[in-house]
Amino acid sequence: MSLYLGIESSCDETATAIYDADRGLLCHRIHSQIELHACYGGVVPELAARDHCLKIIPLIDDVIQAAQLPSIASLSGIAYTRGPGLIGALLVGATVARSLGFALQIPTLGIHHLEAHLMAVMLEAQRPEFPFLALLVSGGHTQLLRVDGLGHYQLLGETLDDAVGEAFDKVAKWMGLPYPGGRVIEQYAKQGNAARFTGRWAFPRPMTDRPGLDFSFSGLKTHTIQCYQTIEQEPTAIADIACAFQEAVMDTLYIKCKRALKQTGLSRLVIVGGVGANQQLRMRLTELMSICKEGQLFYPRSEFCTDNAAMVAYLGCMRMGRGERDDALAIKPLARWELS
Ligand code: KG4
Ligand code: ZN
Numbered sequence: 001m002s003l004y005l006g007i008e009s010s011c012d013e014t015a016t017a018i019y020d021a022d023r024g025l026l027c028h029r030i031h032s033q034i035e036l037h038a039c040y041g042g043v044v045p046e047l048a049a050r051d052h053c054l055k056i057i058p059l060i061d062d063v064i065q066a067a068q069l070p071s072i073a074s075l076s077g078i079a080y081t082r083g084p085g086l087i088g089a090l091l092v093g094a095t096v097a098r099s100l101g102f103a104l105q106i107p108t109l110g111i112h113h114l115e116a117h118l119m120a121v122m123l124e125a126q127r128p129e130f131p132f133l134a135l136l137v138s139g140g141h142t143q144l145l146r147v148d149g150l151g152h153y154q155l156l157g158e159t160l161d162d163a164v165g166e167a168f169d170k171v172a173k174w175m176g177l178p179y180p181g182g183r184v185i186e187q188y189a190k191q192g193n194a195a196r197f198t199g200r201w202a203f204p205r206p207m208t209d210r211p212g213l214d215f216s217f218s219g220l221k222t223h224t225i226q227c228y229q230t231i232e233q234e235p236t237a238i239a240d241i242a243c244a245f246q247e248a249v250m251d252t253l254y255i256k257c258k259r260a261l262k263q264t265g266l267s268r269l270v271i272v273g274g275v276g277a278n279q280q281l282r283m284r285l286t287e288l289m290s291i292c293k294e295g296q297l298f299y300p301r302s303e304f305c306t307d308n309a310a311m312v313a314y315l316g317c318m319r320m321g322r323g324e325r326d327d328a329l330a331i332k333p334l335a336r337w338e339l340s
Contacts, residue, residue: 002076003069004320005060005100006313009093010085010113011139012036012043013306014055018067019313021321025123026067028310030303031055034180041173049088056096075106077325079316082110083334084140090333098331107325110332111312114141114339117272118153119318120300120311128298133266135257137281138273139165139180144213144260145339147270150318153339156260157213164249164275167217171245174225175238185242186278192236192243201227203248208255213263215256220248250284258288267294276305 002021006028008014017028033051037043064072080097083090094110101108118134121127131148133156142159162170165182172181177188197203204223206216224245231237257269269289275281276299289295304310 001074002317002321003067003074004313004317005063005075005078006309006311006316007056007060007078007080007093007097008116008307008309008312009052009056009089010081010083011089011307012048013308014052014059015307015309015312016056016059016063017309017313018063018069019310019317021317025310025314027063028308028313029059029062029066030308031059038178041179042169043086045086045088048086049092052089052092056092060096060100072100073104075104077101077106077316077320078108079111079312079320080108081113081116081312082332083113083337085113085333085335087333087335090335091331094331094333098326098329101326102329107320109316109320109324109326111315111319112337112339114143115153116311116315118145118147118270119150119315120272120304120308121270121298123304123310123314124298124300126298128268128270128296131266132268132270132298133257133260133264134270134272135253135276135285136273137164137253137271137275139163139169141273142215142217143339144256146264146266155340156264157215157256159215159217161216161218162221164215164217164253165273167221167249168275170221171224171241175228175241177238180274182275182278185246186280188239188242189246189280190243192239192241194240194244194247196240197227197244201230203227203244205248205252205255208252213256213260215252217249220245220252246278246280250280253281254284254288257285261292261295267292268296268298271297271299272305274306276300277302
């Protein structure tokens with residue numbers, strides 16, 4: 001048996017998982033710090049790191065038990081998120097993983113958080129074959145990538161400023177909604193009327209009127225906030241703004257995905273990252289793939305769109321199975337780390 005422990009601690013979720021090379025994912029746990037940070041309207045890095053320290057060992061014990069391993073010594077390897085992310089938060093996962101690896105005399109491997117998000121779709125029974133186009137939309141990143149295989153990624157376009165999730169969170173904050181804002185905006189948008197905004201207040205679809213696959217969401221965010229300020233006294237203000245903002249984001253992602261599919265000739269599209277949990281996004285891209293020749297859409301279940309350790313354990317299993325390991329004893333998390 002080849003059993004891998006996965007540890008994720010890059011931001012505000014402490015997560016652990018056990019992945020078996022033969023039987024697949026055995027179990028996973030996620031502790032979210034949302035309540036801890038809620039009153040600050042965003043993640044406080046120092047509090048995040050301290051909370052990871054409190055939760056990480058109990059969560060490791062928990063998955064070892066849930067997977068019915070006789071002991072932690074049954075593990076073949078440990079994968080942990082090395083970066084990118086909050087440095088203090090990353091340091092907790094990296095230190096625990098490397099110390100455990102040293103004590104148990106088993107290999108460890110630092111995993112790239114975005115690569116783990118990309119591969120989260122492989123945890124599903126409905127998984128794509130390579131190559132595919134990936135839309136990675138999270139709180140920190142917005143990218144379009146061509147994926148030809150494990151470790152073979154070509155960046156086709158990315159955001160020049162705010163990530164999609166970040167724009168959702170900032171717009172929500174301005175409207176007095178709780179953090180993280182993505183899911184809350186999605187709920188409000190269901191009752192909203194986007195069509196009321198016309199003329200000067202029509203919501204832009206940024207960078208869709210020029211060629212290329214890059215994105216920009218900070219102008220749309222500012223437009224949304226200014227528009228909200230003009231109508232905030234109205235009872236339907238939040239719902240209407242949420243609806244118009246979400247529609248503008250989804251239209252933009254739709255147009256860029258369509259363009260990328262045409263440019264690459266790919267017929268499989270994968271949505272990953274926290275914003276991938278958005279039902280409206282899934283609906284729009286299902287529409288898009290239905291008009292593409294042999295188009296197929298794939299996405300992980302919602303709990304594997306947002307941060308989790310199942311994706312880290314899976315990728316650890318794949319990479320350590322090929323003989324990859326951390327080399328020196330040093331513990332070196334990376335707050336910034338390009339996927340390429
Ligand atoms: O991937 P993730 O858990 O963390 C990062 O690596 O960034 O993504 C979190 C982001 C947050 O910005 C959150 O607001 C957004 O994903 N998000 C959503 C939804 N669920 C989470 N955005 C839109 N609609 C959702 N349903
Ligand atoms: Zn993430």
